[in-house]
Amino acid sequence: MPLPIAVLGAGPAGLGAAWKLARRKPFEVTVLERNAAAGGNAGSFAFGGMNVDYGSHRLHPSCEPEILADIKEMLGEDLLERPRHGRIRLRGRWVHFPLKPLDLFANLPLGFSSGVIADSLMRLGPKAEAATFADVLQQGLGRTICRDFYFPYARKIWGVSPDELDREQARRRVAAGSLLKLVRKVLGTVPGMRTKTGRTFFYPRGGYGDISTAFGDAAARAGADLKFGATVGGIEIREGRATAVHYQDASGTHSLPSHQILSTIPISHLVRAITPEAPAEITRRACALKSRAMILIYLALETDQFTEFDAHYFPGADVPITRLSEPKHYGLARLPGVTVLCAELPCSTEDAVWRASDRELAGIVKQSLETSGLPAGHRLVDVASRKLPQAYPIYTRDYSGHFDMIDQWLKGIEGLVTFGRQGLFAHDNTHHTLGMAYALNECLDDSGTLNRTRWAEYRRAFQNHVVED
Numbered sequence: 001m002p003l004p005i006a007v008l009g010a011g012p013a014g015l016g017a018a019w020k021l022a023r024r025k026p027f028e029v030t031v032l033e034r035n036a037a038a039g040g041n042a043g044s045f046a047f048g049g050m051n052v053d054y055g056s057h058r059l060h061p062s063c064e065p066e067i068l069a070d071i072k073e074m075l076g077e078d079l080l081e082r083p084r085h086g087r088i089r090l091r092g093r094w095v096h097f098p099l100k101p102l103d104l105f106a107n108l109p110l111g112f113s114s115g116v117i118a119d120s121l122m123r124l125g126p127k128a129e130a131a132t133f134a135d136v137l138q139q140g141l142g143r144t145i146c147r148d149f150y151f152p153y154a155r156k157i158w159g160v161s162p163d164e165l166d167r168e169q170a171r172r173r174v175a176a177g178s179l180l181k182l183v184r185k186v187l188g189t190v191p192g193m194r195t196k197t198g199r200t201f202f203y204p205r206g207g208y209g210d211i212s213t214a215f216g217d218a219a220a221r222a223g224a225d226l227k228f229g230a231t232v233g234g235i236e237i238r239e240g241r242a243t244a245v246h247y248q249d250a251s252g253t254h255s256l257p258s259h260q261i262l263s264t265i266p267i268s269h270l271v272r273a274i275t276p277e278a279p280a281e282i283t284r285r286a287c288a289l290k291s292r293a294m295i296l297i298y299l300a301l302e303t304d305q306f307t308e309f310d311a312h313y314f315p316g317a318d319v320p321i322t323r324l325s326e327p328k329h330y331g332l333a334r335l336p337g338v339t340v341l342c343a344e345l346p347c348s349t350e351d352a353v354w355r356a357s358d359r360e361l362a363g364i365v366k367q368s369l370e371t372s373g374l375p376a377g378h379r380l381v382d383v384a385s386r387k388l389p390q391a392y393p394i395y396t397r398d399y400s401g402h403f404d405m406i407d408q409w410l411k412g413i414e415g416l417v418t419f420g421r422q423g424l425f426a427h428d429n430t431h432h433t434l435g436m437a438y439a440l441n442e443c444l445d446d447s448g449t450l451n452r453t454r455w456a457e458y459r460r461a462f463q464n465h466v467v468e469d
C-alpha cells in the first residue's frame with residue numbers, strides 16, 4: 001500500500017517537495033493549494049499583455065547547483081540569465097544597483113560619501129553588544145548608511161522602528177552587514193575581481209511563476225495529485241500523531257488521511273488549523289507572530305519602455321513605495337507600445353490603504369514618480385493590484401520566544417512537518433525554500449519516517465540563509 005503524503009501549499013517549497021517525493025515508489029502525494037494556480041508569492045499572472053510577478057522576483061545565482069541544474073533542465077532555454085541593472089534613490093540622487101565604483105564616485109551625494117568615510121574612521125574602537133537591528137547595522141555600517149538608507153527602508157518594509165527589530169533581522173536580511181563586506185560587493189563588480197553573486201540573475205522567459213509551474217508539472221507527471229482551490233481548514237491529531245487533513249473546495253468539505261503532512265502554509269495558520277485545539281499559550285504566541293503585508297500595484301503604460309532600468313529602489317521616507325520594477329526587462333517580453341510597472345507598497349492590513357481602490361493606488365504610484373523625478377506623464381492604459389497579507393515576517397525583539405515555543409510544540413506531533421518561507425517564519429528566497437524541500441525529501445525514509453536528527457541539522461543550517469534582493 002502506498003503511503004499517503006499531504007503537501008500543504010503549492011508555492012516553490014510545496015511543489016519542490018511534491019516533485020521529489022512523487023518520484024519515490026512508496027509515496028502517494030497530494031498537494032492542497034487554496035489558490036487557482038501554482039507559485040504562492042513566487043507565482044505570476046497575466047496583466048497588460050504579459051506575465052507579471054508578485055513584486056520583483058529573481059532567481060539568484062547563489063542557488064544550490066543541484067537545484068539550479070534541475071530548474072535549468074525543466075525550463076531549458078526559457079531560463080534566461082540577465083544582467084542586473086537597477087538604481088537606488090539616495091538623498092535625491094540615483095546610484096546604480098548593484099553598486100559600481102565609478103558610478104558611486106560620480107553619483108553619491110558628497111555629504112553621504114564624506115559621512116561614510118568619517119564613520120569608517122570612528123568605527124575603530126571597541127564595540128558594545130548589538131541587541132537590535134539598529135545596533136548591528138550602526139556598528140557594521142556606520143551612522144550615515146543607516147540614517148540615509150537602512151533605517152528609513154526598514155521602517156517602510158517592516159513598519160516598526162529599527163531599534164524595535166531583533167538583531168536577527170539584520171543577520172538574515174542584510175547581505176552586506178559591514179563596510180568590509182560592502183566594499184567587497186562593490187569591488188566584485190570590477191572586471192578581474194568579479195564575484196558570482198549580485199551581478200546577474202536567472203529568470204524564466206514566461207514569468208517567475210514558471211519555476212513553480214515547472215515543478216508542479218513535473219510532480220504531476222510523477223504521479224502527484226495537485227488540487228487547486230483547496231483550502232486547508234483542519235489537521236486532525238490522534239494520540240500525538242497527525243492523521244488527516246480537512247480541506248474545502250468548490251464541491252464541499254473533504255478529509256484526506258495522511259501518513260505525513262508537510263505544511264508550507266503560514267505557521268500561525270497551521271497552529272489554528274490543528275484539532276483538538278492547541279494549548280491557549282501556543283495559540284496566543286501564534287497570534288503574536290506578525291507579518292508585514294504588501295500591496296502590489298500594476299500600471300500598464302502607453303510606451304515601449306519606461307526606463308532602461310529593471311528596478312528602482314526607494315529607501316527614503318518621502319516616497320511610500322519601496323521598489324518599482326519594469327517586468328518587461330526581466331523576461332525580455334516583446335510588447336510594442338505598452339509596458340507594465342509593478343510598484344511594491346508595504347503596509348499593514350489594518351491601514352486604510354489596504355482597502356484603497358485601484359485608481360487611488362495608481363495615484364500613489366504617480367505621486368511617487370513625480371516626487372522622485374521619474375517620468376509620470378505616460379498614458380495609463382490599465383491598472384490592477386494584488387494584496388499579500390503575509391509578505392515579510394517581522395522580527396520584533398520578542399519574536400524568537402514565540403516562534404521557538406510554537407516550533408517546539410509542533411515538533412511533538414508525529415507525522416507533521418512545517419517548512420518553507422511562511423512555515424518557518426523566515427525571509428527566505430525561492431532557492432532557500434526549494435533547498436528545504438530537497439532536504440525534507442532526504443530526511444524521509446521509504447517507510448515515511450522522518451529522520452529527526454538529520455532534519456534538526458538541516459533546520460540549523462537554514463538559519464544561515466541570508467536573503468538577497
Ligand SMILES: Cc1cc2nc3c(=O)[nH]c(=O)nc-3n(C[C@H](O)[C@H](O)[C@H](O)COP(=O)(O)OP(=O)(O)OC[C@H]3O[C@@H](n4cnc5c(N)ncnc54)[C@H](O)[C@@H]3O)c2cc1C
Pocket residue numbers: 008009010011012013014032033034035038039040041042043054055056057058059060230231232233264265266269294344388391392419420421422423427428429430431433468469
Ligand atoms: C515582494 C517580494 C519579492 C520577492 N523577491 C524575491 C526574489 O527576487 N527572489 C527570491 O528568490 N525570492 C523572492 N521573494 C521570496 C519568494 O516569494 C519566496 O521565497 C517563495 O514564495 C517562498 O515559497 P514557499 O513555497 O515557501 O511559500 P509561498 O510562496 O508563500 O507558498 C505558500 C502557499 O501556501 C498556500 N496556502 C496558504 N494557506 C493555505 C491554506 N489554508 N490552504 C491551502 N493552501 C494554503 C498559499 O496560497 C501559497 O501558494 C520575494 C517575496 C516577496 C513578498
